[in-house]
Amino acid sequence: MEEHKVPLWRDDRFLKIAGQVLVMLIVLIVAAVIVNNVTVNFRRLGLNFGFGFMSNPASFGIGDSAIPYTSTDSFGRALLVGLVNTLRVVVFGIFFATILGIIVGIARLSDNWLVRKLASIYVEIFRNTPLLLQLFFIYTVGFLSLPRVADSVQLPGPTFLSNQGIYLPWPTGSARSLIALALLIASLALVIFFWQRRLKVMELEGASGNGYRNLLFGLGAVGLLALLFGLEWQAPAFANEAVTGGLHLSSEFGALLLGLVLYTAAFIAETVRAGIQSVSKGQWEASKALGVNSGQAMRLVIFPQALRVMIPPLTSEFLNLAKNSSLAAGIAYGDVYQIATTINNQTGRVIEVVILVMITYLTINLIISLGMNLLNQRVQITER
Amino acid sequence: MRKWISLLLATVLTATVAVACASSSDTAAGGDAGGGESELTKVINRGSLVCGVNGQLPGFSFVDSKGEYSGMDADYCRAIAAALFDDPSKVEFRNLSAQERFTALAAGEVDVLIRNTTWTINRDTALGLEFMPTTFFDGQGMLVTNASGVKDLKGLSGKSICVQSGTTTEQNLTDNFRKQNIPFTPVVFDDEDALYSAFTQGRCQAATSDRSQLTARRKSLPNPDNYAVLDEVISKEPLGAAVRNNDSKWADAVKWITYSTFQAEELGITQASLAQAESSKDPEVQRLLGKEGTLGTDMGLPNDFAARVIKAVGNYGEIYDRNIGKPFTLERGLNNLWTKGGLIYSPPFR
Numbered sequence: 001m002e003e004h005k006v007p008l009w010r011d012d013r014f015l016k017i018a019g020q021v022l023v024m025l026i027v028l029i030v031a032a033v034i035v036n037n038v039t040v041n042f043r044r045l046g047l048n049f050g051f052g053f054m055s056n057p058a059s060f061g062i063g064d065s066a067i068p069y070t071s072t073d074s075f076g077r078a079l080l081v082g083l084v085n086t087l088r089v090v091v092f093g094i095f096f097a098t099i100l101g102i103i104v105g106i107a108r109l110s111d112n113w114l115v116r117k118l119a120s121i122y123v124e125i126f127r128n129t130p131l132l133l134q135l136f137f138i139y140t141v142g143f144l145s146l147p148r149v150a151d152s153v154q155l156p157g158p159t160f161l162s163n164q165g166i167y168l169p170w171p172t173g174s175a176r177s178l179i180a181l182a183l184l185i186a187s188l189a190l191v192i193f194f195w196q197r198r199l200k201v202m203e204l205e206g207a208s209g210n211g212y213r214n215l216l217f218g219l220g221a222v223g224l225l226a227l228l229f230g231l232e233w234q235a236p237a238f239a240n241e242a243v244t245g246g247l248h249l250s251s252e253f254g255a256l257l258l259g260l261v262l263y264t265a266a267f268i269a270e271t272v273r274a275g276i277q278s279v280s281k282g283q284w285e286a287s288k289a290l291g292v293n294s295g296q297a298m299r300l301v302i303f304p305q306a307l308r309v310m311i312p313p314l315t316s317e318f319l320n321l322a323k324n325s326s327l328a329a330g331i332a333y334g335d336v337y338q339i340a341t342t343i344n345n346q347t348g349r350v351i352e353v354v355i356l357v358m359i360t361y362l363t364i365n366l367i368i369s370l371g372m373n374l375l376n377q378r379v380q381i382t383e384r
Numbered sequence: 385m386r387k388w389i390s391l392l393l394a395t396v397l398t399a400t401v402a403v404a405c406a407s408s409s410d411t412a413a414g415g416d417a418g419g420g421e422s423e424l425t426k427v428i429n430r431g432s433l434v435c436g437v438n439g440q441l442p443g444f445s446f447v448d449s450k451g452e453y454s455g456m457d458a459d460y461c462r463a464i465a466a467a468l469f470d471d472p473s474k475v476e477f478r479n480l481s482a483q484e485r486f487t488a489l490a491a492g493e494v495d496v497l498i499r500n501t502t503w504t505i506n507r508d509t510a511l512g513l514e515f516m517p518t519t520f521f522d523g524q525g526m527l528v529t530n531a532s533g534v535k536d537l538k539g540l541s542g543k544s545i546c547v548q549s550g551t552t553t554e555q556n557l558t559d560n561f562r563k564q565n566i567p568f569t570p571v572v573f574d575d576e577d578a579l580y581s582a583f584t585q586g587r588c589q590a591a592t593s594d595r596s597q598l599t600a601r602r603k604s605l606p607n608p609d610n611y612a613v614l615d616e617v618i619s620k621e622p623l624g625a626a627v628r629n630n631d632s633k634w635a636d637a638v639k640w641i642t643y644s645t646f647q648a649e650e651l652g653i654t655q656a657s658l659a660q661a662e663s664s665k666d667p668e669v670q671r672l673l674g675k676e677g678t679l680g681t682d683m684g685l686p687n688d689f690a691a692r693v694i695k696a697v698g699n700y701g702e703i704y705d706r707n708i709g710k711p712f713t714l715e716r717g718l719n720n721l722w723t724k725g726g727l728i729y730s731p732p733f734r
Contacts, residue, residue, distance in 0.1 A: 041490070041491075044630065046512060046629060046630065047510070047512055059555050059558055059559060060554050060555055060558050060570075061554075061557070061558045061561075061568070061569075061570040062570070062572075063544070063569045063570045063571050063572065071558040071559075071562055072562075136578075140581060140582070140585065144582060144585040144586075144587050145585070148586035149544075149586070149589075163585065163586060163587055164544060164587065240542065242542040242543060244542065251587065252571070329549070329574045330574060330575070330578070331578075332546075332571050332572055332573045332574075332578075332582070334572065338572065338574075341483050341549065341550065341574075342549050342550065342554065342572070344483075345482070345483060345486070345549070345550035345551075346506070346555065347506075347510065348486060348506070348507070348510050348511035348512070350487055350490075
């Protein structure tokens with residue numbers, strides 16, 4: 001009968017279960033309220049839930065589309081255009097932000113006073129002002145102040161630059177250019193393979209490597225021919241106060257990419273600096289003792305160790321970049337969020353569209369997380 | 385023993401949750417399916433009207449530096465407040481973007497949406513809105529620079545055109561240019577101010593919107609004489625108020641308050657001549673002003689609602705002239721009374 005001496009409200013096992021039940025209860029109530037609210041309001045307004053509308057024709061134009069799109073295509077296709085536009089900015093954004101961030105991060109630890117100070121001024125300015133403000137500034141003061149399209153600047157190539165964006169020569173999408181592209185990639189891959197093979201042979205066997213050298217030259221020639229003639233470059237042309245043909249990278253794309261890169265790189269720079277500073281001083285001293293110069297020490301000794309500390313916070317920066325790309329709507333870039341709001345407005349399917357957009361961003365970010373986690377596992381110390 | 389008691393309690397608690405959830409959703413659904421309280425009653429009980437407006441558009445609804453609203457849409461908000469409370473200042477204005485407006489109305493954030501909104505079948509049906517009589521018959525046009533020498537739509541072939549997202553203009557533009565087979569690039573902005581700033585910087589060779597809006601906007605650009613609105617009209621844009629579906633009491637109130645301004649103009653009753661009209665022998669005037677019959681009380685409004693509206697904002701012609709006609713020298717055109725060749729027509733007050 002001793003067990004009755006502990007009252008229920010002080011019983012550890014009871015409290016644990018009761019706590020969980022309470023949390024479960026709150027979650028269930030919140031979910032029920034949301035679902036109930038939505039169904040009631042749907043019924044009140046006489047609306048039905050469904051995704052059938054996605055196959056209706058969109059009948060709105062998109063200025064910037066990387067895949068073929070016309071206004072007769074479906075809402076689904078329009079959303080896909082937006083997704084490609086988002087991915088375009090996110091992928092290039094992560095690439096350039098990482099490079100810039102690492103450079104600035106290392107520059108913040110430079111022995112050179114000017115470089116160090118410039119890097120910190122950059123970081124402080126971009127880290128401490130709102131991204132939307134930066135985007136507006138870069139867009140209106142930067143890109144829109146370029147010459148008007150009627151007085152486009154022609155650069156060699158031929159490339160045309162105006163406040164509509166930049167027009168670059170670009171391969172046509174014909175079968176011939178696709179074959180040439182395949183040839184180019186194949187020759188590049190073979191060049192890398194044989195290059196390493198040649199180094200290995202020269203190092204281990206002391207061979208001259210002349211045979212490999214000739215092979216490499218041959219492959220290079222094939223690649224060059226494919227690049228120049230096989231790809232069927234289509235040059236942009238200027239006529240009637242407008243530029244047609246070639247690849248068009250719009251000012252909006254440029255402004256968004258530049259804005260995201262500059263903003264995110266400032267954060268990445270701090271992560272890189274913290275990572276490098278977390279490596280113990282002894283590592284520097286040990287490398288110096290072995291006669292390694294400071295550049296090599298950074299590249300071969302310090303940075304690989306710093307990477308272990310850097311990758312988890314870097315992942316969050318990449319995720320932030322992906323989510324921040326939705327600010328595109330402010331500067332007229334047709335990303336997935338902007339297209340979704342347009343669809344939402346024309347069909348009135350708010351809930352459905354919001355669900356789709358949430359799934360899209362969630363998927364993009366889960367893929368980024370997955371990739372970074374794999375990278376993280378690879379750079380961790382393998383204990384023996 | 386203890387373990388057993390804990391387990392029992394946990395089970396009971398979970399069961400309670402499940403039951404509570406089920407029953408709460410049942411009652412809520414049952415209550416709302418019945419229709420609930422009309423917005424009219426809610427607004428009267430609250431003592432003020434929440435009106436969704438644009439706030440950025442001179443002539444329709446525009447906030448000045450003192451926070452005062454002016455414009456036709458703003459005046460119709462005031463007209464409703466005047467009819468209900470005999471006080472046109474009992475309006476809470478909410479600025480809404482083109483994107484937000486329908487969600488705000490559907491969610492009940494605003495009682496009525498008077499935000500230069502085009503009446504379309506899709507919005508009327510699929511979006512769950514109820515449109516009120518059109519207060520401004522507009523059409524979509526193009527704003528271009530004089531320097532560009534563009535005179536018609538064909539001249540815009542291959543050009544970039546600035547357009548606002550979440551509007552009917554975005555769709556009209558695409559449909560029209562597709563029909564005429566003119567290639568163009570849309571540049572879609574969320575914000576009106578950003579749109580016109582990009583247009584003046586030459587990012588687009590034309591800006592498109594309702595012609596009244598373009599005319600009003602042109603006046604506020606740095607050098608208005610450098611810009612022109614093309615004569616071509618590419619769509620019908622009937623602008624008016626909108627309320628939520630399935631609340632006919634409230635819809636009736638807003639509808640007839642709007643019509644009363646039309647009817648007043650037709651009968652020649654102005655803000656100035658209201659006192660004189662009240663002693664008129666004309667039975668039509670008597671009925672409109674609530675001196676005779678129970679037209680107002682029949683729909684849950686004060687019987688003299690029309691008189692209150694006219695006292696506060698005047699008749700339709702006065703509202704038009706004050707907000708659009710005089711400041712932007714825009715002809716009445718389609719917005720004239722039906723007796724003068726326009727489309728402003730009120731069903732009889734009988």
